[in-house]
Amino acid sequence: GESVGLHLPTLSVQEGDNSIINCAYSNSASDYFIWYKQESGKGPQFIIDIRSNMDKRQGQRVTVLLNKTVKHLSLQIAATQPGDSAVYFCAENTGANSKLTFGKGITLSVRP
């Protein structure tokens, strides 16, 4: 069935360190994954996506890794900054109409 979830509810990192946020999914047929960031009082904001024909994709300070063998997705944030503090969601595109299934959020807290 459709199930996208995150391993840990909170993550606290030191400013300047790298952050790794993990996500597991259960549907082996899933082929498109997305990471969103949600700051307090705001709507989700797209960060990066990856399709199943890739295992790694890089953006500005962010990298998404996809391991289809173990059905695991991760978001790496380099040199974490205070502005990165937010709730992060992994999501799966489960329909032909951008029907996104979001996982449970994980809160990233950056210590100065």
Added chain:
Amino acid sequence: EPEVTQTPSHQVTQMGQEVILRCVPISNHLYFYWYRQILGQKVEFLVSFYNNEISEKSEIFDDQFSVERPDGSNFTLKIRSTKLEDSAMYFCAGSGTENTGELFFGEGSRLTVL
């Protein structure tokens, strides 16, 4: 930078009342969505809309819900007779292409049903 605008930011209503949440998507977007987020929980898909008709809807989007884009600008979500469990943050989103994971969300409308 273009943005999705939602009104009202917060609405408090009595159970059984009708509520209309409004959204002005980014002007060149063609695909529109409503998602909701119950406090502290996951963001959940409600409905997708394209070419003036619903493309897909979730099981949450029952007969009490409707969407329309009456004037080519506003995109509205109507809840005909609100229930306590409709209390949530409702997010409008849009995209310029089909079947994309890159949606542009508004800041949400908080609905509180008493």
